[in-house]
Amino acid sequence: MKLMSFTKNGIPGFGPVKDGNVVNLSHEYPDLKNFLASSGRWTDGELIALSDVKFEPVIPNPGKIICVGVNYASHIAEMGREPGEYPLLFTRFANSQVGHNEPMLVPQESDKFDYEGELAVIIGEGGRKISENNAMKAIAGYSCYNDGSIRDWQRHTSQFTAGKNFMSTGGFGPWLVTRDEIENPSDLQIETRLNGKIMQSAPISDLVFNIPKLIAYISTFTELEPGDVIITGTTGGVGAARKPPVWMKNGDKVEVCISKIGTLVNPIKDAS
Numbered sequence: 001m002k003l004m005s006f007t008k009n010g011i012p013g014f015g016p017v018k019d020g021n022v023v024n025l026s027h028e029y030p031d032l033k034n035f036l037a038s039s040g041r042w043t044d045g046e047l048i049a050l051s052d053v054k055f056e057p058v059i060p061n062p063g064k065i066i067c068v069g070v071n072y073a074s075h076i077a078e079m080g081r082e083p084g085e086y087p088l089l090f091t092r093f094a095n096s097q098v099g100h101n102e103p104m105l106v107p108q109e110s111d112k113f114d115y116e117g118e119l120a121v122i123i124g125e126g127g128r129k130i131s132e133n134n135a136m137k138a139i140a141g142y143s144c145y146n147d148g149s150i151r152d153w154q155r156h157t158s159q160f161t162a163g164k165n166f167m168s169t170g171g172f173g174p175w176l177v178t179r180d181e182i183e184n185p186s187d188l189q190i191e192t193r194l195n196g197k198i199m200q201s202a203p204i205s206d207l208v209f210n211i212p213k214l215i216a217y218i219s220t221f222t223e224l225e226p227g228d229v230i231i232t233g234t235t236g237g238v239g240a241a242r243k244p245p246v247w248m249k250n251g252d253k254v255e256v257c258i259s260k261i262g263t264l265v266n267p268i269k270d271a272s
Contacts, residue, residue, distance in 0.1 A: 029042075055099035057098065063227060067089065074206060114238055114247060115149075123226060146171035174262055185211055186210065192257075193254070199238075202236065
């Protein structure tokens with residue numbers, strides 16, 4: 001099943017995607033995060049054409065967005081780093097995100113805007129101190145993410161937060177594909193395209209810290225709750241590692257495609 005969040009005429013809604021439409025369940029639950037925390041049962045709602053809605057970030061109001069840095073072997077190699085003993089974690093804020101087909105914005109403060117295609121893991125059951133053996137049961141589903149990065153601000157200090165949280169720099173969507181649809185996320189393939197050119201391509205199995213390890217590690221120090229999002233890392237081919245570097249600019253289009261999930265599309269525009 002695919003689940004998405006949207007607005008129509010400024011009014012928020014969410015629901016399952018079906019044959020080019022979305023079934024609006026906002027009459028039963030306030031949002032997708034609350035739905036994930038519930039039994040997941042619903043009655044039929046209003047059927048709305050996808051062409052009539054604005055895609056919102058899959059989870060517009062996550063309690064936590066936890067991102068993993070340099071977590072693909074190919075990206076570690078191109079950045080000249082060594083694998084860490086523990087996952088490198090940083091956070092994103094919810095208001096830095098945009099949905100599918102919505103513009104990601106180049107801030108006025110920098111022109112070094114880079115793409116990072118990533119697999120997003122959305123938590124369903126959650127909990128504390130989740131073991132690796134039970135980690136997959138905590139997952140509601142998966143989505144595509146573009147962890148757009150302002151590289152010079154990211155490198156101001158050893159902490160990544162400043163370069164990862166400019167407004168409207170993270171794309172999230174188009175929808176969540178539920179866990180039961182994807183038997184093993186390590187079998188998935190991710191690809192990032194800039195103006196139609198393939199810039200990143202790798203199997204999810206190239207992750208250094210796989211999804212069960214990430215969930216076990218993160219849930220040791222914080223409680224994972226329904227609707228929380230873990231952004232698992234990006235593969236080799238980022239713009240900053242190219243010679244010369246490749247930065248996203250006004251008028252570009254970036255796509256993150258993950259097999260069995262779909263394609264997240266975002267135009268690139270200058271922030272006003």
